[in-house]
Amino acid sequence: MNPTFSFLIILIAVALWFALSILFKPMGKFVTKIFNDTKDIINDEEEKTEEKE
Incomplete structure (x- = not known):
C-alpha cells in the first residue's frame, strides 16, 4: 500500500x-x-409508597 494513502487514511480517521x-x-x-x-x-414513587405503609 502506498505510504501517502496510509497517511491519508489515518488523517481521515482522526x-x-x-x-x-x-x-x-x-x-x-x-x-x-x-x-x-x-x-x-x-x-x-418509592418514598410515597413507603410513607403510605
Whole structure:
C-alpha cells in the first residue's frame, strides 16, 4: 500500500474521531438527563409508597 494513502487514511480517521466526539457530547448529556430524571421519579414513587405503609 502506498505510504501517502496510509497517511491519508489515518488523517481521515482522526478527523472523523473528533467530528463524532463533538456530536456525541450533547447526546450524552441528553441521555444522562433523561436517566437522572427517571431515577428521581422512581425514587419519589418509592418514598410515597413507603410513607403510605
